[in-house]
Amino acid sequence: MTKKSSKPSAESSNPTLASASLQQIYAELLTRIGEDPSRDGLLNTPKRMEKSMAFLTQGYTQSIDAVLHGALFDVHYDEMVIVKEIEFYSQCEHHLLPFFGRAHVAYVPNGKVIGLSKIPRIIDVFARRLQVQERLTQQIAQAIEDAIQPQGVGVIVEAQHLCMMMRGVEKQGSSTVTSAMLGVFKSQQQTRNEFLSLVERRR
Numbered sequence: 001m002t003k004k005s006s007k008p009s010a011e012s013s014n015p016t017l018a019s020a021s022l023q024q025i026y027a028e029l030l031t032r033i034g035e036d037p038s039r040d041g042l043l044n045t046p047k048r049m050e051k052s053m054a055f056l057t058q059g060y061t062q063s064i065d066a067v068l069h070g071a072l073f074d075v076h077y078d079e080m081v082i083v084k085e086i087e088f089y090s091q092c093e094h095h096l097l098p099f100f101g102r103a104h105v106a107y108v109p110n111g112k113v114i115g116l117s118k119i120p121r122i123i124d125v126f127a128r129r130l131q132v133q134e135r136l137t138q139q140i141a142q143a144i145e146d147a148i149q150p151q152g153v154g155v156i157v158e159a160q161h162l163c164m165m166m167r168g169v170e171k172q173g174s175s176t177v178t179s180a181m182l183g184v185f186k187s188q189q190q191t192r193n194e195f196l197s198l199v200e201r202r203r
């Protein structure tokens, strides 16, 4: 049974927001932080912010099926495939500040392989949403698992969070590493180690 959400949407809880455009809301935000949205440099800023936010959150309107575009191929290859050092940019759901870094994705096929470019595309579908790094990591692994039912999938994400750098604890040197291991990457230490050593071999 589907549980109905009891939470009111921002619009239904505030009727004045319902008729406001996102650009008006951004103009109001500029006013609230002490700026003058009618000054020259800011005149087009609400419009730019709307466009920028639409780009940075476009993952909400994308589906993995559409992104894969049928690029799944029957290939008899049963060794590990790794696509590493894939850069990504996301936004943390707590502060709406960027976190960004690199993802390393591996899988051991089970009769099907995935078009190589589709792996970064899958990452972007999930990165271009409000995220926590742990969920992003799991979603990437799960999408590959669902698409080709491989023998296993491993995903490692290394990122820096601006909410920990330019505000808050203000730690510039730290990075966060998360991983998701499914199938043989979880059950076989040797497979996991092979993945980790290939990822660590940077060049």
Ligand SMILES: Nc1nc2c(ncn2[C@@H]2O[C@H](COP(=O)(O)OP(=O)(O)OP(=O)(O)O)[C@@H](O)[C@H]2O)c(=O)[nH]1
Binding pocket: 092, 093, 094, 131, 132, 133, 134, 161, 163, 164, 167, 168, 169
């Ligand atoms: N686990 C996890 N935490 C995150 C991620 N992005 C941001 N956070 C954390 O979310 C937490 C939110 O904590 P709060 O105490 O509610 O917010 P805050 O007062 O702004 O916290 P500070 O950042 O410590 O100043 C912080 O510890 C952030 O570092 C993420 O991807 N994963």
Ligand SMILES: [Zn+2]
Binding pocket: 092, 093, 094, 095, 096, 097, 161, 163, 164
């Ligand atoms: Zn944050």
